[in-house]
Amino acid sequence: MSKSLARVRAALDAAGATTQIRETDDRARTAAGAAEVVGCEVDQIAKSIIFRGESSGHVVLFLTAGGNRVDAEKAAQVAGQPLGKADAAQIRLETGFAIGGVAPVGHLQRIDAYIDPRLTQFPEVWAAAGTPRHLFSIAPDELIRITGAKMAEFTA
Numbered sequence: 001m002s003k004s005l006a007r008v009r010a011a012l013d014a015a016g017a018t019t020q021i022r023e024t025d026d027r028a029r030t031a032a033g034a035a036e037v038v039g040c041e042v043d044q045i046a047k048s049i050i051f052r053g054e055s056s057g058h059v060v061l062f063l064t065a066g067g068n069r070v071d072a073e074k075a076a077q078v079a080g081q082p083l084g085k086a087d088a089a090q091i092r093l094e095t096g097f098a099i100g101g102v103a104p105v106g107h108l109q110r111i112d113a114y115i116d117p118r119l120t121q122f123p124e125v126w127a128a129a130g131t132p133r134h135l136f137s138i139a140p141d142e143l144i145r146i147t148g149a150k151m152a153e154f155t156a
Contacts, residue, residue: 004130005134007106008106021134022038024037043068044125046063046066046143048128050091053079053082053083060111061112062075062116062154068156069156102128104147114150114152116154
């Protein structure tokens with residue numbers, strides 16, 4: 001088991017979340033592919049979109065439904081600061097994950113997180129589990145509880 005996957009499993013266990021981590025194939029690199037692999041709607045895929053806070057200098061996480069796009073201007077208003085592109089090195093430094101496998105839990109540092117209300121319309125959503133080939137399912141209210149994500153409107 002990779003270090004990233006183990007860190008996600010440990011974070012889920014520590015939070016008391018009962019969930020299964022599922023190994024998939026390369027289709028899980030996109031929301032549509034991940035939905036196909038696990039057999040759910042594309043909007044049940046919780047994408048982890050990372051920006052760099054221009055004021056704080058730290059990454060900011062936006063968990064959005066697979067079919068939605070983050071509107072950068074709305075996201076900046078929600079975050080209370082201008083947002084820019086976070087590079088791969090900064091994402092790995094602060095989250096511990098590589099792009100394509102950024103999980104909503106198990107980060108190396110505390111990260112401000114926001115969640116798309118669309119994700120709460122399902123009994124279960126799927127999120128990256130630390131690698132591009134692993135996903136875990138979770139109830140949206142549990143995801144909010146364990147990430148501390150604030151509900152916000154930030155999609156286009």
